[in-house]
Amino acid sequence: MYPWHPWSGQFVHVHEALVKGTAIFRCSLSGASSDRLVDVPAWMFDRSVSGYWRSLPVPHVGLASLHTLAKLLEEVGASSQCVAMGAALVSHETSRGDVHATPVHDNGEPRCIAFGGLRVDDAIEEALLGVVEPGAIAAAVEAERDQVQDALLRDLEGARYAADRAFRQYDAADPENRLVTSELEARWNKALARVGEIEAKIAKHRTVAPQPIPMSASQLVALAGNLRAVWKAPSTDARLKKRIVRTLIHEVVADLDDVASQIVLVIHWVGGVHTELRLPKRRRGQRNATPDDIVEAVRQLVLIANDDVIAGVLNRNGLTTGNGNRWTRERVTALRSYRRIPVFRPQIDGFEPWLNLGGAAKLLGVTPKTLRLAAEAGEIEGTHPLPEGPWIFSRSKLASPEARQILDRARQNPRHPIGSPPNQESLFPSIT
Incomplete structure (x- = not known):
C-alpha cells in the first residue's frame, strides 16, 4: 500500500470499488461492513507504480509535467502580459483558513484533525515555485534517466527469476525422457537469452550520453520566471492557480505530530517524488500577536507619518505581522486601533511638533x-x-x-561652510 498512508503496513479490507472521477476503494481495518468505511484511491494499492515512489530532499517533477506547465503558461500569456504586471499579490481568497481532515480512526476516537491553513498554503506555495528552479530541473532530468534504469533493473530481476526457475525444472526432469528435457532445455536457453538481452540494454543505457530535453536552458530559466510572475500577478484567479497545482502536485497528505507540535505535510509530486514539510503548529492558548518592539516602533512613527508610510517602513525593514503577513495600511490601522495608538494628523497651521x-x-x-x-x-x-x-x-x-x-x-568649520561662498557666481545670471 501507499507508504505514506496511515494504514501502510496493516491488513486492509476492501469492501467496494467505485468510480468518482478516479477509481476509489471503500476500505476498513476491521473487515466489518458495519464500521465506517474510508475511501482510498485505487492507485495507492498499485504495486506497478510503487517503484517510482521515493522521498527526496530536493522536490522535482517529471519533464512531461514541465512541458505541460510551459504550455499552460504560454496559453495565459506569461511571456508578455503577466511578466509586465509583476506586482506582489496578497491573497484575498475567502477559502483560506482552517483546514479540517478526516483521519482513519474510529470507535469513538476523534474523527477530525484541524490546523490553520494560511501557513500551510504559504509553505506549499514556496515549494511549488521551487520545483522550476535550476537545481530542481537538473534533478528532474537526472531522474528521467534513473527511472529508465530502475525499470530495466526490475525487468532483469524478473528475467533472472524466470531463468532460474527454468533451470530448476530442467534439472528436475528425467534425463531418459528426451522429449520433455529438450523442451525444458529450450525454455531455459530462451530465458537465458532474455537475461542477456536485458543486461545488454542496461550496459548501453549506462554508457549512452543523456538525451537533451526538448526545452533549452534559456527556456527553462524563463519557465521559472514566468511561473512566479503568473502566480504573483493580481489578475491570476484561483481557477488558474488550481490548474498549475494539479499540473505539478498529485496530492498532499497532512498529519499532526502532537509530540513535536508540528504539522506534517507530505507533498506527492507528479512523477513520484515525495517531499516532507514540517511546520510549527500553534499551541493551545498561543496567540499570533504582533511583537512588542514593532508596536513600540509604530507608536513612535505615528508622530510624523500616516499609516501608508508606516506600512512601507515596516516592510522595508523585513518586519511582518503576527501571522507572518506583509504590512498594509489596513493592518497598521487595525494595530493602532487595538493598541489604542492615535492616528497621525498634520497640524492645520503647519507647525508640526x-x-x-x-x-x-x-x-x-x-x-x-x-x-x-x-x-x-x-x-x-x-x-x-x-x-x-x-x-x-x-x-x-x-x-x-x-x-x-x-x-x-x-x-x-571651514571645510564644510554653511551656505554659498560670497564670491560664488550664480548659475543663472539675472537678465533684469
Whole structure:
C-alpha cells in the first residue's frame, strides 16, 4: 500500500470499488461492513507504480509535467502580459483558513484533525515555485534517466527469476525422457537469452550520453520566471492557480505530530517524488500577536507619518505581522486601533511638533548629514525606531542650547561652510 498512508503496513479490507472521477476503494481495518468505511484511491494499492515512489530532499517533477506547465503558461500569456504586471499579490481568497481532515480512526476516537491553513498554503506555495528552479530541473532530468534504469533493473530481476526457475525444472526432469528435457532445455536457453538481452540494454543505457530535453536552458530559466510572475500577478484567479497545482502536485497528505507540535505535510509530486514539510503548529492558548518592539516602533512613527508610510517602513525593514503577513495600511490601522495608538494628523497651521531628519535639519539650518551624525553621537536628542526608517526630532529640542552648539560648530568649520561662498557666481545670471 501507499507508504505514506496511515494504514501502510496493516491488513486492509476492501469492501467496494467505485468510480468518482478516479477509481476509489471503500476500505476498513476491521473487515466489518458495519464500521465506517474510508475511501482510498485505487492507485495507492498499485504495486506497478510503487517503484517510482521515493522521498527526496530536493522536490522535482517529471519533464512531461514541465512541458505541460510551459504550455499552460504560454496559453495565459506569461511571456508578455503577466511578466509586465509583476506586482506582489496578497491573497484575498475567502477559502483560506482552517483546514479540517478526516483521519482513519474510529470507535469513538476523534474523527477530525484541524490546523490553520494560511501557513500551510504559504509553505506549499514556496515549494511549488521551487520545483522550476535550476537545481530542481537538473534533478528532474537526472531522474528521467534513473527511472529508465530502475525499470530495466526490475525487468532483469524478473528475467533472472524466470531463468532460474527454468533451470530448476530442467534439472528436475528425467534425463531418459528426451522429449520433455529438450523442451525444458529450450525454455531455459530462451530465458537465458532474455537475461542477456536485458543486461545488454542496461550496459548501453549506462554508457549512452543523456538525451537533451526538448526545452533549452534559456527556456527553462524563463519557465521559472514566468511561473512566479503568473502566480504573483493580481489578475491570476484561483481557477488558474488550481490548474498549475494539479499540473505539478498529485496530492498532499497532512498529519499532526502532537509530540513535536508540528504539522506534517507530505507533498506527492507528479512523477513520484515525495517531499516532507514540517511546520510549527500553534499551541493551545498561543496567540499570533504582533511583537512588542514593532508596536513600540509604530507608536513612535505615528508622530510624523500616516499609516501608508508606516506600512512601507515596516516592510522595508523585513518586519511582518503576527501571522507572518506583509504590512498594509489596513493592518497598521487595525494595530493602532487595538493598541489604542492615535492616528497621525498634520497640524492645520503647519507647525508640526515632531519633524523628520530633513525637516529638522532645515529648521536648524544645517545639513541632514550633520544633524544625523550629531544625533548618533548623542549631542542632540533624536529617535530612530528602525534601522531602515526615519529619524524623529522634537521641535522643542531643536531650540535647545545643544542644538545651537551644533549650528555654531557647523558654521565655524571651514571645510564644510554653511551656505554659498560670497564670491560664488550664480548659475543663472539675472537678465533684469
